[in-house]
Amino acid sequence: MISRVPLKGRRKSGIVFSIATKLLVFFTGLSVISFVIVGVVAVINMDRIGSFAKESSDALGTTATRDSVSALEETGEAAIQQKAIDVADKIHIYLEGHPGPTAEELKNDPELARIAVEPIGQTGYTALYEKETGIMIFHPNPSMVNYDMHNLSEKLPSFWMVFHPSLRGTVSSGYYDWEDADGTIREKFMYMVPVEGTVYMVAATTYIDEFSQPAIVTKNEILAATAQATIQIDRQISNTQFTFRIIFAVLLLVITGLSFWLSRLITNPIKKLKMSSEIIGGGNLDYSVDVKTGDELEDLANSFNKMALDLKTHIEDLRRTTAENERVQKELDLARGIQRSFLPESPPIVPGFDLAALNTPALEVGGDFFDFIPVSLDQWGLVIADVSGKGFPAALFMALSRTMLRANALGNPTVLQTICRANNMIAQEGRANMFVTLFYGVLDPKSKTLTYVNAGHNPPFVTDREGGDIVILAAKGIALGIMSDMEFEEKEVTLREGDILLLYTDGVTEAVNRKGEMFGQHRLAKLVEDNQKRSAQEIIQIIEQTVLEYAEGLPQFDDLTLMAVKVI
């Protein structure tokens, strides 16, 4: 079961963002930022274009109107000036043609009044007044006749500013504000000129807007048109901006949706894989992930499925191997049991001899055996053997060999005959090219002689109590079971008191230490000589212990089989 505890160290503290979130933020952020930049630039430019259009049309209208108004006003000023000069000239001519009348008489001269007061346009007129006194003599408005213009000095300061210099009899002109009867203030232009050689001044005045009116009308039309255009432009801009915002909102939604979809597209398979790994981890090896994205993720899923499949195969292999091992182990135990059951539990008691034997099985069953066979009432056959091969077949072959040997040896003290027969029987029965090396000797307690045959086995040796030469019990012969009717050599050795006869298998001499050096026959013989005085049992135990120490704990592949016979 896979643990669900988050892997420590991989996650940093604080907020943890999933891949989906990262992708979402990245894609949305990227597109939104670019869109915002474009949008802002567009909106600003739109505003600029709009205000430029407005300003230029405004400026056009203003300039055109200003120029027209100025031109028309100048025309008006010229007309007023001209009229004032004309009327002054006419009065001058009239007075020169009519000399004599007093000032009082002139005031009542209707002809002079007709000349002096002339209309200009619709609202303009000329008037006649005296310089210095400022008394109005002729004016279209009867109430102004005989009016002292000084009275206006404070009431209409701008008028007075233009008017008062003329009281000194000089030309004066300019703009001023005039208050109409209804109280409205309007701008007037006035030109004052003296009548040559008299105390009289002619003033010509008009509302200047009478002249500039057409331009004012045009100006208003232009202003209206500009205002209209401005509204139109503003509306257009706000429409466009609105459209832009809508597009922005829609795009934002679409981008967010797409990012969301895209992130799911990537993370869903990953989530599936995560879930599957948990399921497979839970033991369901038949589970398979279904990702059809057509990209690396599908490859990953396929690898994942393959991994699950491989895992399954491997587990089955493991299971099979385990079963096999168990079977082999069982077989081995069985073989070991067979081997053990065929070994004598204890050595026989032979008068004048001390006998001991042991067999330490290796990891696998080696097929070594030893035996004490009663061949007559007081004679004992001693056997040590090593079967070729290992394991169950070796155990079985050992059983076969022992049985055959025993069958021929029981009650038959003839060593050579026993071996020849046993060989023939084993060779006939044994198949699978198995054989057994064997040393067989018959011990006669009375004569203290050992008659023996060596069938290809490690030759036993006899050590002398007096420290004499070691006698090696070698004889011609090959391993039993190779073929029938083989020839063997029978030999005899006489034992003396204190002699020790040691039989062994190659598991003893071929024990290997860590340097790869074998224990060897020499070391074995020395070991026996050194312990000459000990009992047979003690000697084989010392040998076993020494060999095991020599092997330094390395696993031994061959059985360790020993037999010691000490002459008492």
Next chain:
Amino acid sequence: MKNNIWRSIAVVVCIIFIIAPGLAGSGCRSRQKVSLQLQWITQAQFAGYYVALDKGWYADYGIDMTIKQGGPDSSPVDLVSSGKSDFGTGLLSDLCVAVEAGKPVISIAQIQQKNGMILITKKSSGIKEPQDLIGKRVGIWLGSWDAQFKALMANEGINLDSINIISQGPSMEPFLNGEIDVASAMTYAEYQLESVQANELNIIDYADYGLGFPGDVLFAASRTVKQNPTLCTHMVQASLKGWQYAIEHPEEATDIVMKYAEKGELNRNVQSSMMNQISKLVKTTGRDIGFTDRTTVKQVIYILRQNVLKSPLQPEDVFTNYFWNQAHQRIKEGS
């Protein structure tokens, strides 16, 4: 995990809506650096602005004000229209000429209702009125400043060729040592000089001949007027407050001017009398401080058109009372 995704969507959306309006452009309202370019050195002629600065009235409107003094070579119109300064001062008539020449500037307050320009003669010369100028050596400031003189001569029917017009500089020496018979003077400046000895002089006042021009205006670049009307309103409001106070407290105003002037540059007595004369030009009967009278401007343009201006010009091109009205509206509302 799902919650995580929705949470991050929310975060992204929030960020966008917070950032987007910021990107679209918005400023912060902190103190704004503003400069006022004078056409002459620090003196009582500009008392109102220094009072407003000293009293912290510009700061009250969020204006971080720097007043830059000028001199003979400085042109506030050029400095303002090029954007090196935000506001400037100068004569209305000069401004008319500048606007006609296409400079993007406009007057936002008429500080001096009269310019105080006069002609002075020594009593001993016997010159009393325009007709007496015939055949005399007359010192005139040329440029737009001679428009009043030329108009006067035209009205009086005097041919300019009959007068020996001499270009007058800033110094009064030529007049004092008799090189010229008549000199141009400002009531608040040259006329106040101790060396000039006012009681020994005759005065020909243009205003007496219907040719009184308004004086100094406070002007701004057209672009400032369009783009930052609030600043203009605040500028007018604080400046007028300063002028009102300066007129009501001329001695304190003089002290403030002395404080801001370079050390040893000014004579306090001269400044004090200048302050009094300036007050007369700023506060006139029947006019609110800073208000621009359209007809007066029209009259100025009319006169300038006789021999200075070449192309058409309307009062609206030169001034606006919009900010004055806004400022008064606010004063009435008590803000």
